[in-house]
Amino acid sequence: MFAAPLPRISRRRRKALSQSLPTGLKTWIEARDPFYLLAEQTQVIDRSVEIIRQRPALWTASDRLFCDLGFNNRKVFDRFYAALAPDFRWCGLELQAELHDEAVKDAPHYAANPVDFVHAAAGTSDGDIEIALDGRDDAYHPNDGSTTVLSLARDQSLGRRRTVPALDLARFLLDRSTPDTKIVVKMDVEGAEYDLLPHLLKRDVMSRIDLILCEFHWRRFPFPGQIAQLFQTDEMIRRYRGRGVLLLSWR
Numbered sequence: 001m002f003a004a005p006l007p008r009i010s011r012r013r014r015k016a017l018s019q020s021l022p023t024g025l026k027t028w029i030e031a032r033d034p035f036y037l038l039a040e041q042t043q044v045i046d047r048s049v050e051i052i053r054q055r056p057a058l059w060t061a062s063d064r065l066f067c068d069l070g071f072n073n074r075k076v077f078d079r080f081y082a083a084l085a086p087d088f089r090w091c092g093l094e095l096q097a098e099l100h101d102e103a104v105k106d107a108p109h110y111a112a113n114p115v116d117f118v119h120a121a122a123g124t125s126d127g128d129i130e131i132a133l134d135g136r137d138d139a140y141h142p143n144d145g146s147t148t149v150l151s152l153a154r155d156q157s158l159g160r161r162r163t164v165p166a167l168d169l170a171r172f173l174l175d176r177s178t179p180d181t182k183i184v185v186k187m188d189v190e191g192a193e194y195d196l197l198p199h200l201l202k203r204d205v206m207s208r209i210d211l212i213l214c215e216f217h218w219r220r221f222p223f224p225g226q227i228a229q230l231f232q233t234d235e236m237i238r239r240y241r242g243r244g245v246l247l248l249s250w251r
Contacts, residue, residue: 044250045076048213049083052184057244058210061182067173068092069122069196070188072099074106080186085113088184091176095121095131095147095164116176121149122189123166124199133160148190169196170203177208187214197236197247206243213248 058064064087071077071092081090090113094100100119107114121129131147147162173183183205187193193214200206240247 041076042079045079048248048250049080051246051248052084052211055210055246058182058184061180061210063178063181064088065173065177065181065183066090066186067176067183068186069169070094070190071103071117072096072188074099074103076186076188081110081113081115085110088113089176090114091116091118093118093120093122093167093172095119095162095166097164118167118172119165121164121166122169122172122187122192122196124168124195125166126168126171127166128163129166131162131164132156133162149192170200170205173205173208174203177205179208181208182210183208184210185212185214187212201236201239201243206245209245211246211248212240213250216249 052058066080066084066088068077068080068090069092071094077092090110092103092115094103094117097119100117103115103117121131123129129149131149133147173185177183187196189196193216197212197214200209237247
């Protein structure tokens with residue numbers, strides 16, 4: 001089913017990107033499994049669209065929902081939207097108020113297939129959380145206005161702190177779907193994936209999720225304990241697949 005090759009990338013670039021990968025992910029790459037898409041962003045998006053189109057359960061569903069967690073400036077969102085818009089309902093979460101407001105102002109751009117843009121962070125429960133603008137430019141992840149939960153931020157100074165609403169992701173997805181819905185989640189949440197993915201596995205919404213496109217931020221947040229918990233074994237990957245869900249990492 002996933003016989004098509006991954007996007008090509010130079011040996012030098014592949015080596016540079018994979019230097020700090022956890023052992024579990026290297027194993028998946030060597031097996032040419034589509035779990036990990038190692039390529040430039042536009043290539044990864046195009047390959048992700050191909051994989052979405054290859055998911056049988058998704059295309060036999062009577063209702064399909066695409067949810068973007070962390071739509072930011074919408075550059076990535078808009079590529080997925082352009083490729084898949086008529087075939088899905090659309091929603092997205094963004095914790096930066098300015099970016100959310102810009103998306104709402106651009107609603108006419110999405111008039112043919114309206115998008116429910118929500119100002120909130122994806123969380124494991126409802127309520128306010130503290131976040132911070134990541135102020136460090138480390139060459140690999142230049143400061144592009146990304147934000148993260150305060151506990152993961154390199155710069156936790158008062159000038160960078162914000163309080164924003166958070167929504168229980170499992171409940172949010174359940175509220176916007178039915179048992180007949182199949183859901184695709186694009187997850188770029190700057191480190192919160194380490195909490196969100198185990199959280200989803202424990203909730204009823206898993207029966208509705210068909211695919212998760214997730215960027216894991218082990219370079220930005222290199223916390224050995226969290227990385228080991230998720231990637232030194234393939235237990236979580238097996239659990240997702242045991243539920244019929246394909247979990248993709250897309251850096």
